[in-house]
Structure formats: structure tokens, C-alpha cells
Amino acid sequence: MRTLIPATAAVGAAAIGYAALIERNWFALRRFEVPVLPPGTGPLRVLHISDAHLTPGRKRLMSWLRSLDDLNPDLVVNTGDSISHPQSLPCFLDALGPLLDRPGVFVLGSNDLYAPEPRNPTRYLAGPSSRRKIRKGPDLPWEKLCEDLTTAGWLDLDNQRGRLCAGGLDIALAGVHDSHIKRDRYDQVAGQADPAADLRIGVMHSPEPRLLDQFAADGYDLLLAGHTHGGQLCLPFFGALVTNCGIDRKRVRGLHRHPLDGQAWLHVSGGLGTSPWAPARFACRPEASLLTLVPRGPG
Numbered sequence: 635m636r637t638l639i640p641a642t643a644a645v646g647a648a649a650i651g652y653a654a655l656i657e658r659n660w661f662a663l664r665r666f667e668v669p670v671l672p673p674g675t676g677p678l679r680v681l682h683i684s685d686a687h688l689t690p691g692r693k694r695l696m697s698w699l700r701s702l703d704d705l706n707p708d709l710v711v712n713t714g715d716s717i718s719h720p721q722s723l724p725c726f727l728d729a730l731g732p733l734l735d736r737p738g739v740f741v742l743g744s745n746d747l748y749a750p751e752p753r754n755p756t757r758y759l760a761g762p763s764s765r766r767k768i769r770k771g772p773d774l775p776w777e778k779l780c781e782d783l784t785t786a787g788w789l790d791l792d793n794q795r796g797r798l799c800a801g802g803l804d805i806a807l808a809g810v811h812d813s814h815i816k817r818d819r820y821d822q823v824a825g826q827a828d829p830a831a832d833l834r835i836g837v838m839h840s841p842e843p844r845l846l847d848q849f850a851a852d853g854y855d856l857l858l859a860g861h862t863h864g865g866q867l868c869l870p871f872f873g874a875l876v877t878n879c880g881i882d883r884k885r886v887r888g889l890h891r892h893p894l895d896g897q898a899w900l901h902v903s904g905g906l907g908t909s910p911w912a913p914a915r916f917a918c919r920p921e922a923s924l925l926t927l928v929p930r931g932p933g
């Protein structure tokens with residue numbers, strides 16, 4: 635016992651150090667091919683970023699995010715939780731850099747509105763989080779964030795529909811604000827997605843099944859979400875312990891069908907960052923995804 639306790643403490647300290655200092659800055663680019671386009675069109679490269687939770691000191695994250703422009707994406711989709719500090723906005727815009735010159739769309743996450751608060755990390759494992767104390771109002775510059783992104787030409791899809799041309803394709807989009815703070819208003823975008831468009835994309839921060847069901851029922855081909863952080867603290871060979879929302883553990887990140895036997899494709903980003911109050915990732919590297927959209931197969 636005398637040697638077991640110090641040895642266990644040493645392993646625990648090493649794991650925490652690895653998760654906070656190494657894996658949190660060990661960015662991964664995930665690549666997926668998604669067969670959602672009409673025959674004879676594409677490919678279309680979609681860069682999906684999410685959950686940067688940027689604070690001004692995260693130079694490596696900013697540098698990596700900026701480097702993603704080298705992928706030459708046709709469209710950038712940001713599914714929210716971009717900032718985590720009142721002074722983060724200029725850093726985030728600077729990190730996006732040349733990506734802002736490309737066609738882009740975004741929705742907000744709760745952390746774009748409310749600065750993170752210290753909390754007991756074990757509560758994360760207890761189930762989906764909620765803002766038990768609703769503060770008087772948002773304390774982060776979310777309106778300026780929206781203004782700056784839309785001024786750059788990106789579409790704000792918070793409870794809105796949108797339309798754009800990217801990679802020579804006509805794309806119909808709809809999105810909702812963050813369901814996590816009950817700001818989603820699907821009724822404002824409800825209705826059949828335009829079947830005449832080349833592609834229909836539904837965008838949300840949190841992949842709540844009721845929203846995914848609605849987007850899929852309205853004919854959206856590709857559903858994009860973030861929020862889960864891929865589980866953030868995962869167990870090797872087991873995966874995420876929790877998803878922090880209603881999605882099942884197996885779809886905590888990556889590309890899957892929705893419904894599981896349905897036609898729409900769902901991509902959940904494991905996210906680029908972490909809350910500054912939980913600055914660690916384990917067996918769940920921070921990530922962005924390049925989705926290469928290609929024509930559907932026969933049938």
C-alpha cells in the first residue's frame with residue numbers, strides 16, 4: 635500500500651499533465667467523404683469548425699485555425715461556442731483570417747453569450763449541463779461577433795434560413811440558435827427545404843435528437859453540429875462517457891446517419907477547444923473536419 639498510493643498519484647498527475655498540456659494542443663484534422671450531391675456535381679469541400687472557446691492566450695489554437703485555409707475549402711461552417719472571454723473576439727477574427735474571405739455560415743452556442751464560470755468538473759459526468767442560474771443577460775460580445783462575421787459575408791443561421799452559392803453549387807441552409815439555453819426556434823425555419831437546390835444543410839450548435847428529427851423530416855441532406863466536445867475526457871477503447879446533450883454516445887462525434895436508418899447525414903464536430911475552467915482533453919484530440927461532399931451512389 636505504501637508504494638501503491640504514490641504510484642497511483644503519479645500516474646494520475648501524469649495523465650492530467652498530458653491532457654492539459656499536450657493533448658489539448660494536439661490538433662487533428664478529420665476527413666470524411668459524404669455522398670449527398672446530385673450526380674455529376676461536386677466535389678464540394680466543407681470545413682466544419684466548432685467550439686473554439688477561444689481565450690486570448692491560446693496562440694497554438696489560433697495559429698492552427700488560421701492554417702486551415704490551406705485546405706482551400708469551398709464553404710466554412712462554424713457551429714458555435716467560438717469565444718470564452720470578453721477580449722476574445724479580435725483574436726477569433728484574426729485566427730479565422732483568410733477563411734473569412736470564403737463563403738461561410740454560423741450559429742451561436744451558449745458560450746458565445748455567457749462567459750464561462752468555475753464549476754465542479756464532476757458535474758459534467760452527471761449528465762447534460764444546464765444554466766441553473768440565468769444571469770440578467772449575456773456578458774460576451776455576441777452581437778459584435780455576429781456583426782463582424784456577417785460583415786465579412788458569412789450567413790447568420792440562428793433561427794434563420796439562408797441561401798448561397800459555393801463551389802458552383804446552389805445550397806439551401808437553415809439553422810437554429812442554441813437549444814442548450816432554450817434559444818432555438820425551429821418554427822421560424824420549419825418547412826420543406828427547397829428540393830430545387832443542389833444541396834440542403836441544417837446547422838445547429840447542439841445535436842439534440844428532436845432538432846435532428848425536424849431537419850431530417852424537412853429534407854435536409856447534411857446536418858452539422860458541435861457542442862459535445864467529442865466527450866472531451868474519454869476512456870481509451872470505450873470512448874465518451876457523456877455527450878452533454880441528447881445524442882447517443884456512439885454519435886458523440888464524427889459522421890453518421892440520422893435517423894440511424896434514414897437518409898440524412900449527421901456530422902458532429904468534436905470541437906477545437908475546451909472551457910477555460912476545464913482545460914484538458916483525454917483520448918479525444920481537439921479537431922476540425924474537412925467534409926468532401928460527393929455525388930450520391932445509385933439508388
Ligand SMILES: [Fe+2]
Pocket residue numbers: 685687715743745861862863905
Ligand atoms: Fe463548447
